[in-house]
Amino acid sequence: MIKHLFSLFFILLSIPVFVNPGGRSDRMVTLPRVIRVCVVLCVIVLFVSLISMLAGPSHVASMSLLKALFSGLYGGDVNISETEKTILFSIRLPRIIFAGLVGAALSVAGVVFQGLLRNPLADPYILGISGGAAVGAIIAILTGLNAFLFGIPGLAFSGALLTIVLVYGIARTKKEIHSTTLLLAGVIVNAFFSAIIMFLISTTGDRNLHNVMFWLMGDLSLAEWKEIILTGFFFLTGFAVIYRYARHLNLIVTGEETAMHLGVNVEQTKKILLVAASLITGVAVSVSGIIGFVGLIIPHMMRMLLGSDHRLLLPSAALFGCSFLIVADTAARTIITPAELPVGVITALCGAPYFIYLLRRKAV
Amino acid sequence: MSIVKVEQIGFTYNESWVLKDVSFEVDKGEFIGIIGPNGSGKTTLLKVIDGILPPREGRIWINGALTQTLKRENLAKIIAVVPQESLMIFPFTVHEIVLMGRAPHLGKWRFEGETDFRIAHQAMEMTDTLFLMNRGMNALSGGERQRVLIARALAQQPQIMLLDEPTAFLDIKHQVDFFDLIKTLNKNQSLTVIAVTHDINLASLYCDRIILLHNGNIHCMGSPEEVISESSIKDVYETNVAVDRNPVTGRPRVTPLSAHPNE
Numbered sequence: 001m002i003k004h005l006f007s008l009f010f011i012l013l014s015i016p017v018f019v020n021p022g023g024r025s026d027r028m029v030t031l032p033r034v035i036r037v038c039v040v041l042c043v044i045v046l047f048v049s050l051i052s053m054l055a056g057p058s059h060v061a062s063m064s065l066l067k068a069l070f071s072g073l074y075g076g077d078v079n080i081s082e083t084e085k086t087i088l089f090s091i092r093l094p095r096i097i098f099a100g101l102v103g104a105a106l107s108v109a110g111v112v113f114q115g116l117l118r119n120p121l122a123d124p125y126i127l128g129i130s131g132g133a134a135v136g137a138i139i140a141i142l143t144g145l146n147a148f149l150f151g152i153p154g155l156a157f158s159g160a161l162l163t164i165v166l167v168y169g170i171a172r173t174k175k176e177i178h179s180t181t182l183l184l185a186g187v188i189v190n191a192f193f194s195a196i197i198m199f200l201i202s203t204t205g206d207r208n209l210h211n212v213m214f215w216l217m218g219d220l221s222l223a224e225w226k227e228i229i230l231t232g233f234f235f236l237t238g239f240a241v242i243y244r245y246a247r248h249l250n251l252i253v254t255g256e257e258t259a260m261h262l263g264v265n266v267e268q269t270k271k272i273l274l275v276a277a278s279l280i281t282g283v284a285v286s287v288s289g290i291i292g293f294v295g296l297i298i299p300h301m302m303r304m305l306l307g308s309d310h311r312l313l314l315p316s317a318a319l320f321g322c323s324f325l326i327v328a329d330t331a332a333r334t335i336i337t338p339a340e341l342p343v344g345v346i347t348a349l350c351g352a353p354y355f356i357y358l359l360r361r362k363a364v
Numbered sequence: 365m366s367i368v369k370v371e372q373i374g375f376t377y378n379e380s381w382v383l384k385d386v387s388f389e390v391d392k393g394e395f396i397g398i399i400g401p402n403g404s405g406k407t408t409l410l411k412v413i414d415g416i417l418p419p420r421e422g423r424i425w426i427n428g429a430l431t432q433t434l435k436r437e438n439l440a441k442i443i444a445v446v447p448q449e450s451l452m453i454f455p456f457t458v459h460e461i462v463l464m465g466r467a468p469h470l471g472k473w474r475f476e477g478e479t480d481f482r483i484a485h486q487a488m489e490m491t492d493t494l495f496l497m498n499r500g501m502n503a504l505s506g507g508e509r510q511r512v513l514i515a516r517a518l519a520q521q522p523q524i525m526l527l528d529e530p531t532a533f534l535d536i537k538h539q540v541d542f543f544d545l546i547k548t549l550n551k552n553q554s555l556t557v558i559a560v561t562h563d564i565n566l567a568s569l570y571c572d573r574i575i576l577l578h579n580g581n582i583h584c585m586g587s588p589e590e591v592i593s594e595s596s597i598k599d600v601y602e603t604n605v606a607v608d609r610n611p612v613t614g615r616p617r618v619t620p621l622s623a624h625p626n627e
Contacts, residue, residue, distance in 0.1 A: 028459065029460075029475070030476075031475045114454075118453045119453070120453060247467065247470070250456075251467055253452075253456075254456065254461070254464065255447075257447070258445075258447065260415075260416050260436060261414065261416075261440060261444065261445040261447075262440055262464060262467040262468060262520070263436050263437035263438075263439070263440030263441070263467055263468035264436065264437075264467070303454060303455070307455070307457070308454040308455055308460070309456075309460060311475070
């Protein structure tokens with residue numbers, strides 16, 4: 001198991017070499033380059049997923065996994081046990097896909113928020129979406145409303161949507177949304193929800209407290225196909241909309257007035273991008289809890305490696321975030337087996353040193 | 365037909381008029397200077413012309429078309445703006461910045477093609493920024509950064525270039541270099557230039573015509589000789605100046621007078 005974790009981290013560490021072999025010399029963003037980088041990152045996602053499928057409390061031989069996959073592809077006999085099959089395809093695979101989706105969603109939302117607000121400290125949670133979702137989730141946990149609609153995710157998503165409407169309502173003056181006002185509105189709403197969360201936590205009994213804390217630090221164990229399909233649908237739709245405006249986002253990053261001078265309808269583009277990024281954040285948060293750090297760090301990492309052009313940055317951040325959260329979640333569910341750590345602990349624990357490594361590597 | 369026609373423009377941010385009843389026309393290939401004290405409405409006028417601020421009153425025609433009816437993208441194919449300063453939060457390279465000038469000519473999905481690379485290359489050649497191509501924008505000096513912004517504006521292939529106090533942060537050499545470059549483009553490519561500046565002497569040196577703004581109105585308008593006089597400057601800027609002739613060019617030259625002449 002430790003062996004698997006080591007190989008996973010080794011793959012992540014090698015990403016800079018694969019993705020940007022020529023260093024900074026070849027910086028032009030062309031379609032062939034975007035495809036090249038994405039193919040490399042896709043291969044890495046596949047590798048990471050395969051290794052992650054082998055890692056876990058019960059041992060599954062790598063040969064069994066390969067056999068199972070090949071038989072799936074070419075038909076033929078499956079001579080692995082039913083137990084192994086269940087572990088691989090009903091327990092581990094959904095969770096890996098889920099982690100990958102959430103990682104991709106948070107990274108893309110992080111790129112968009114940092115770009116739109118022109119603030120390197122922005123992350124998907126900066127507009128308070130996480131706070132609203134958390135209040136919803138905690139109410140679901142405390143009242144046991146799990147049967148209702150989608151249970152915890154359902155209430156969390158309602159909380160997230162409510163926050164989005166609230167924050168934009170506060171920040172909207174006449175027909176415009178000012179980035180600074182939006183940022184402030186987000187911070188204030190988040191602070192307000194934090195207070196509610198603290199209130200709910202301090203009045204909660206022991207039994208629920210563990211569940212609440214787990215949710216607040218990110219929990220991917222809720223993964224079921226229903227959630228996966230829902231998250232996948234929202235993410236892919238949101239990403240398609242966002243990518244359509246990738247070049248506009250480049251211009252907005254250099255200044256809103258400049259973007260207007262260069263022909264962008266800034267107010268409209270901003271609204272579309274904010275809503276799309278907020279929605280994919282809302283969906284990701286409501287099914288996985290608050291996984292910190294991913295949406296802040298992954299965009300910066302990819303910017304350091306590949307430059308600031310969003311046509312390359314958006315897909316590469318999605319794919320890298322995907323690998324990153326799969327690795328982090330594998331660590332979270334294997335390090336203290338049979339128990340689990342909240343994945344947010346892992347993302348921060350290994351994300352911070354890795355980020356420093358990249359920062360130093362760039363400085364040299 | 366004039367390329368820019370401003371007709372009785374009025375603009376207000378909230379209550380008092382920042383611009384009131386401003387009308388003028390600009391011919392193709394002209395070099396126009398807009399001068400006036402702080403708060404006289406210079407920058408607002410520029411923003412109204414390029415359609416960023418919608419006028420409350422009056423109309424603006426660009427190439428015979430009303431600006432309000434033009435889409436931003438189409439306006440950006442005609443008008444380029446060189447801003448005062450441009451600070452980058454995320455690191456774009458010079459090449460990337462110049463290529464952004466191609467934005468109005470690309471569709472939503474398209475990547476830049478051969479033509480765009482060639483035009484950007486030419487723009488960098490003209491502004492002597494080719495050697496900076498792969499440098500980050502934030503690693504440049506003020507003068508270099510302004511040249512890159514001109515290159516980006518040129519990559520737009522505009523007919524009109526608007527300059528908003530482009531030399532405010534430059535030393536005297538770079539100020540002259542900047543305006544020399546703009547004047548060359550103005551002459552060789554008959555690019556129409558409208559420049560807002562605080563530097564009356566630079567305006568006098570380079571402009572065909574000057575518009576002197578005062579409290580949102582045009583105080584006077586005409587050749588540098590007609591506009592720049594001791595009385596007009598005193599009226600508008602409320603300060604004492606001496607106006608004589610530049611010994612080399614013969615254009616009017618303004619010298620501010622201190623209240624403590626012997627110190």
